[in-house]
Amino acid sequence: MAMDGEAITAMVIGGVGVIVVASWLLGSVARRLGQPTVIGHIVAGIALGPTLLGQLPGNPTEHLFPAEARPFLTVLSQVAVVIFMFVAGYEIDPRSLRGGGRGAVMVAVLALAVPMGLTAGVIALFHDAFAGLRGEHADGRSFLLFMMVATSITALPVLAAIVRERGLAGTPAGTVATTAAGFMDVAAWVVLAAALAGTGHQTRWPWPVILLLAAGFVAVMFLVVRPVLGWWLARPAALLAEQLPIALGLALGSAWVTASLGLHPVFGGFLAGLAMPRPNGTPEPEVLRPMEQSANLLLPLFFVTTGLSFDLGSLEWRGLPPLGLILVIAIAGKLLPAYGAARLAGLGPHSSALVAALVNTRGLTELIALNVGLAAGLVGGELFTVLMLMALITTLMTGPLLAVLTRRERSAPAPATAPADAEGTPR
Numbered sequence: 001m002a003m004d005g006e007a008i009t010a011m012v013i014g015g016v017g018v019i020v021v022a023s024w025l026l027g028s029v030a031r032r033l034g035q036p037t038v039i040g041h042i043v044a045g046i047a048l049g050p051t052l053l054g055q056l057p058g059n060p061t062e063h064l065f066p067a068e069a070r071p072f073l074t075v076l077s078q079v080a081v082v083i084f085m086f087v088a089g090y091e092i093d094p095r096s097l098r099g100g101g102r103g104a105v106m107v108a109v110l111a112l113a114v115p116m117g118l119t120a121g122v123i124a125l126f127h128d129a130f131a132g133l134r135g136e137h138a139d140g141r142s143f144l145l146f147m148m149v150a151t152s153i154t155a156l157p158v159l160a161a162i163v164r165e166r167g168l169a170g171t172p173a174g175t176v177a178t179t180a181a182g183f184m185d186v187a188a189w190v191v192l193a194a195a196l197a198g199t200g201h202q203t204r205w206p207w208p209v210i211l212l213l214a215a216g217f218v219a220v221m222f223l224v225v226r227p228v229l230g231w232w233l234a235r236p237a238a239l240l241a242e243q244l245p246i247a248l249g250l251a252l253g254s255a256w257v258t259a260s261l262g263l264h265p266v267f268g269g270f271l272a273g274l275a276m277p278r279p280n281g282t283p284e285p286e287v288l289r290p291m292e293q294s295a296n297l298l299l300p301l302f303f304v305t306t307g308l309s310f311d312l313g314s315l316e317w318r319g320l321p322p323l324g325l326i327l328v329i330a331i332a333g334k335l336l337p338a339y340g341a342a343r344l345a346g347l348g349p350h351s352s353a354l355v356a357a358l359v360n361t362r363g364l365t366e367l368i369a370l371n372v373g374l375a376a377g378l379v380g381g382e383l384f385t386v387l388m389l390m391a392l393i394t395t396l397m398t399g400p401l402l403a404v405l406t407r408r409e410r411s412a413p414a415p416a417t418a419p420a421d422a423e424g425t426p427r
Helices: 005-032 037-047 060-064 070-090 101-125 127-131 140-152 156-165 172-197 207-234 243-260 265-275 285-307 317-344 349-359 363-375 381-411
Strands: none
Touching: 005 037, 005 060, 005 070, 005 285, 037 285, 037 363, 037 381, 070 156, 070 243, 070 265, 070 285, 070 363, 101 127, 101 140, 101 172, 101 317, 101 349, 127 317, 140 172, 140 317, 140 363, 140 381, 156 172, 156 349, 156 363, 156 381, 172 207, 172 265, 172 317, 172 349, 172 363, 207 243, 207 265, 243 265, 243 285, 285 363, 317 349, 317 381, 349 381, 363 381
């Protein structure tokens, strides 16, 4: 029996309440265990889905989140993701990308190119194993591009939070890792946009036209919108110069444009964050803080809508070899190149190891990319589950890896004499 409007509204409100409380509780547990809060939110989303709660008698998941209410939860979660992506882009100041110097560039290039190259090689060698895991709208090119992004992406917001929590802000390792993650985020979203444009899913133009229109929109945002907004906000006592409504309107408007182009709203949110003027050269607290708070308040909805698509019980034996391959590519393809690049740039062994551990973090950025691929039909449900497991494992690794590295550094005997540049300054 179909639910009426009032019943759906009641279910959505009740579902949001359950999501917020469960995420808050498990987020607090994650912090106590030395993990980022986002880990608790991800676990809450999975726990409320078919993997755990849905296995109980009576399937409570279906009662809490009936099919009629899910589209409304999805819309709210997408608004949260757009705001989150705006914040991620807004925190990337193009001028600050020079802060990590040559070391950040080397780490970004190798830690992105190596896992991408390994992914392309593995999919070519084990074509049959992956062929059955594609989505219904994925051709060979778009599927390959998406998988290359899925194994190589780094979560800049989670990485930045870990750097602050661990006291690494301003250190050579923290600066190089954060700057490299900024480079990699921008590059990964560009590649993902190209993958999505090639699906032909709900698009009115061929993918080369979509990419051309998207490039034109990027040019308008940086060459027209950014300077005009910068001029407007710099005017003394300008009317309607409050930055927060302008930022929110810019994020949602940009997301609407990219969604209309047949890409995804997340690209618009990220682009708006990059294009938002910074009058003093750094993100304005009156914009950054409330946007972060709004995103953090609503993001648990995204984790639950993701968790509703994640069913660990659906993973069959054929998914285990791809899971093993993907884990090797994702972990070794990040840790080893990042460590080597940092050493070549002049960082010491300890700082280089810290950089490698940090850039291996996937976190929320990976989940957003995976949801984009699932919604666009680039991957099927089984491969989505495999990639979700990879994202969880690599993110969970970061805290323990950093703890081990810190303990080893503290317990190591101090050398009698040490070069003045022992840990190196990023060049």
